Amino acid sequence: MYNRNVSPSAKKSQPKLEWRSEHTSKEKKKDSHSIPILCVDCIPLFHGTLALAPMLEVALTLIDTWCKENKYVIAGYYQANERTKDFRPNQVAEKVGARIAENFSEAAMIMVDSTRFTMGCYEPILAIYDHHENKWKCRDCNVDSFEDWCEAQKITSALLEGRSYESLIDFDNHLDDLRNDWTNPEINKSVLHLC
Amino acid sequence: MASVSEMYDVTWEEMRDKLRKWREDNHRNSEQIVDVGEELINEHASKLGDDIWIIYEQVMIAALDCSRDDLAWTCLQELKRQFPGSQRVKRLAGMRLEALEKYEDASKQYDSILQDDPTNTAARKRKISILKAQGKSAEAIRELNEYLEQFVGDQEAWHELSELYINEHDYGKAAFCLEELMMTNPHNHLYCEQYAEVKYTQGGLENLELSRKYFAQALKLNNRNMRALFGLYMSASHIAASPKVNATVKKANVKYATWATNQINRAYQGNVTNRVPGC
Numbered sequence: 001m002y003n004r005n006v007s008p009s010a011k012k013s014q015p016k017l018e019w020r021s022e023h024t025s026k027e028k029k030k031d032s033h034s035i036p037i038l039c040v041d042c043i044p045l046f047h048g049t050l051a052l053a054p055m056l057e058v059a060l061t062l063i064d065t066w067c068k069e070n071k072y073v074i075a076g077y078y079q080a081n082e083r084t085k086d087f088r089p090n091q092v093a094e095k096v097g098a099r100i101a102e103n104f105s106e107a108a109m110i111m112v113d114s115t116r117f118t119m120g121c122y123e124p125i126l127a128i129y130d131h132h133e134n135k136w137k138c139r140d141c142n143v144d145s146f147e148d149w150c151e152a153q154k155i156t157s158a159l160l161e162g163r164s165y166e167s168l169i170d171f172d173n174h175l176d177d178l179r180n181d182w183t184n185p186e187i188n189k190s191v192l193h194l195c
Numbered sequence: 196m197a198s199v200s201e202m203y204d205v206t207w208e209e210m211r212d213k214l215r216k217w218r219e220d221n222h223r224n225s226e227q228i229v230d231v232g233e234e235l236i237n238e239h240a241s242k243l244g245d246d247i248w249i250i251y252e253q254v255m256i257a258a259l260d261c262s263r264d265d266l267a268w269t270c271l272q273e274l275k276r277q278f279p280g281s282q283r284v285k286r287l288a289g290m291r292l293e294a295l296e297k298y299e300d301a302s303k304q305y306d307s308i309l310q311d312d313p314t315n316t317a318a319r320k321r322k323i324s325i326l327k328a329q330g331k332s333a334e335a336i337r338e339l340n341e342y343l344e345q346f347v348g349d350q351e352a353w354h355e356l357s358e359l360y361i362n363e364h365d366y367g368k369a370a371f372c373l374e375e376l377m378m379t380n381p382h383n384h385l386y387c388e389q390y391a392e393v394k395y396t397q398g399g400l401e402n403l404e405l406s407r408k409y410f411a412q413a414l415k416l417n418n419r420n421m422r423a424l425f426g427l428y429m430s431a432s433h434i435a436a437s438p439k440v441n442a443t444v445k446k447a448n449v450k451y452a453t454w455a456t457n458q459i460n461r462a463y464q465g466n467v468t469n470r471v472p473g474c
Binding site: 049051052053054055057058083085086090162166175176178 | 330336337362390391392393406421422425426429430463
């Protein structure tokens with residue numbers, strides 16, 4: 001049997017990403033509904049038990065601090081479930097999403113549908129949920145939800161072919177060894193390089 | 196595509212040794228195991244001696260992880276030929292059926308192992324894994340509890356059960372499992388730290404204080420456990436901020452939190468090559 005305490009299992013990984021968003025307007029958020037939210041980066045959190053509070057709180061705090069330093073805001077939460085066929089938001093996703101929504105009303109919750117995943121990334125496999133009246137409602141996600149789907153598809157596919165995920169650092173990796181940088185500067189460089 | 200030996204300039208002996216290290220450390224870096232193992236099997240099988248059988252097993256499981264049924268099948272045939280009637284090989288055949296999502300067939304395979312050997316723990320645990328894969332958490336939990344009544348010393352099983360309970364948000368029962376583990380492994384800082392996390396998640400002043408104590412204990416057992424350090428900081432801070440504590444308790448916890456902050460800062464400073472964000 002594999003000892004899960006030792007190393008992350010590729011099969012079990014549940015990358016959780018949070019979206020940071022850069023406000024395109026310099027004004028204070030008065031009429032935020034007219035400003036489209038653009039998510040510009042994401043930070044993977046954990047691969048393992050998600051339903052425990054302390055490390056999640058630590059992660060949100062550190063990431064929030066870092067966001068403020070860089071004029072970003074945490075704009076959403078992203079989750080991929082352990083079982084491929086399970087793509088519905090669970091209690092963890094809803095709770096974290098709600099927490100983020102407390103600080104950012106337009107927060108989105110994003111679930112990955114792994115059953116439709118392909119190395120070519122030809123179609124978006126995300127389901128985007130918005131928070132309305134304490135419930136999460138799924139909105140239509142198509143190529144228009146992305147700034148530039150063609151570029152995104154090309155870059156993502158190239159990163160997958162090149163196995164860049166082998167060097168992906170999440171918050172769990174950071175807690176295992178502080179030298180691991182959860183902002184993933186190398187991968188971000190590769191993304192820019194592929195643009 | 197270049198071979199592994201060409202790309203990394205390694206000899207077949209080094210590849211074999213790498214596989215052994217990954218086996219010993221229980222690494223589940225399946226893509227790498229497939230890359231290295233497949234080449235070793237295809238190009239150097241005759242040199243591997245008796246090692247080849249355990250390599251076939253290791254590569255087969257990695258191949259299942261990577262959906263390389265072709266490779267898994269090849270390894271399985273070699274093992275079947277060499278060890279006809281082996282329970283261990285039967286279990287591997289079962290795992291292949293699981294990977295193909297043929298859960299009923301896999302279950303039958305494990306049942307046939309258990310008919311011959313009712314104490315075969317591996318087969319029983321695979322059956323529980325099937326339930327987990329199918330999302331049948333309640334049943335998996337029930338079966339695992341039954342298993343543990345018989346095999347009460349199986350730590351891996353206790354840990355798996357604690358995870359199942361955590362995923363169901365049944366923190367009380369998860370704590371019980373971790374208590375079992377801590378009792379039999381009093382020096383294991385990971386169990387201590389996980390127990391503290393469960394207590395923290397349960398919430399309430401009593402649980403927070405307990406969590407702080409166990410984070411501290413984990414740190415005593417391993418002073419480089421960052422989760423324990425952060426946990427100590429978080430729990431002490433929450434206790435200090437609680438309106439229900441008296442001034443003495445508040446003061447003590449502020450002291451613990453401050454100490455933890457200093458330790459955290461030291462830990463980050465000792466590791467800064469690039470600036471680490473947020474701390």
